[in-house]
Amino acid sequence: MSVRCIIGAQWGDEGKGKITDYLAERSEVVARYQGGSNAGHTVDKDGEVFKLHLVPSGILYEGCMNIIGNGVVVDPPELLKEIDGLKAKGLAVENLRVSDRAQVVMPYHRILDMLIEGNHKGSEIGTTLRGIGPAYTDKAARCGVRMSELVNEDVFRARTEAILKEKNEIIKKVYNGDKVSSSFIEEYIEYGRRLKPYVVDASALLYEYIREGKDVLLEGAQGTLLDIDHGTYPYVTSSNPTAGGACTGLGIGPTLIDEVIGVAKAYTTRVGKGPFPTEIKSEVGSYIRDRGYEYGTTTGRPRRVGWLDLVILRYAVRINGLTSIAITKLDTLDGLEGINVCTAYDVDGEAIYDFPADLDVLEKVKPEYHAMSGWDIDISGARRFDELPKEAREYIEFIEDNAGVPVSIISVGPERHQTIIR
Ligand code: GDP
Ligand code: IMO
Ligand code: MG
16 A cells, blocks of 8 residues: 655646556545646546546546545536536546535635736736635635535525625725625535535545555645745745645645655746746747647646756755656657756856745846757657667656656656656
8 A cells, every 4th residue: 555645846737647647547546635726637548638627637547536635725616517527528427525624716716816916917926817826815814615615505605695795895995896796606505516425524534545555646736836835935826735735635644645756847847927947948948848738738828948957856855755756748858959957056156056935036046057968769659768768868867866866757748658667
């Protein structure tokens, strides 16, 4: 048995969905611990592409239990749309459970996300506009609504009516927005009825599975640098995608987690605003963006592209206690003559090796690059490490030497079988 946690080691979209799906073949339970419909996890199942937002990536394996933990913010119509979409593709969604303690994303959260971003024009975060920040704000401010309340009609109606009054004051007086009509409340009560069969005490259920010795995967959304505490604040999401978030977001203790796998692309991408030291502004960036199809799964925005940054990867190793790394999209680098890897930052002539907290520092760092040779063959068919060209193997070995933990998985294509285990 093992409990393995899968974490984004960069700014999200590292290929967590692909790695979770790959490992889910041998797992009995997959549990999501934070984030919401801002996440977009792509899973390629025998050529059929699934884009998952709230439902854990284990759903494509029959018999695998999928849990949405208390740390997730659940958008009821989005979740129902996703469930219906999966059913329409012939998948059984009976094996889905949602924590009774998960927060509900309400229509006014989405409206506030839009109003706040609009109000900060020029210095906006570039959120996914899914209401994520406002939903977590309400959780911390203790005026959120939880799944256990959504499925209890009388409680939901009374509580939401009271909260809505206050929200409408804010929407009108602070942002000069249009008040939200209370008509959504009945609509949400109906969503609650439909979701009720899925709602359980998820921590108790997961604890039971772990005690029974089941193989469990804990699936993170977003990534280490989008973490509200450890990321490039304020250009972050509003939850903890890092390993600690798996404990609080599922209601399990750290002693129950056996392995923490950090997923990193063979290069770096970022969507939304904020500093990005290794960003490539030349045509090499466009080459990688096009080959890697780097466009957001949730919003369709083009992703910013940069070289692999080992300052970030070492930071992810430390913050998450990574036991190994999964490198994805190595195939995207096929055909490049040379590849740069950032090993340190230069700040006013001084080399720094730790990721700085201060955005002003991060804005002015100059990456120190180690130049490596590329390869000019298609590696997407490689299934063993020794089938990779020498340059690709050296690249992987350089990463693990610098990060200080092994690269246990290498992905060379979006499909399940395009994976090398070491
Ligand atoms: P996630 O949010 O971390 O799950 O990542 P996304 O699904 O948003 O983005 C990763 C994208 O890369 C998806 O389109 C995947 O199908 C694709 N992908 C994952 N691994 C590989 C790989 O090794 N090679 C290639 N070419 N594509 C990959
Ligand atoms: P997955 O799970 C990449 C980014 C947004 C924005 C910031 C805050 O697919 O890796 P939010 O809507 O969360 O308040 O936006 O975080 N962001 C992501 N970037 N992948 C994601 O999820 C992301 N989820 C949020 O672009 O910069
Ligand atoms: Mg994604």
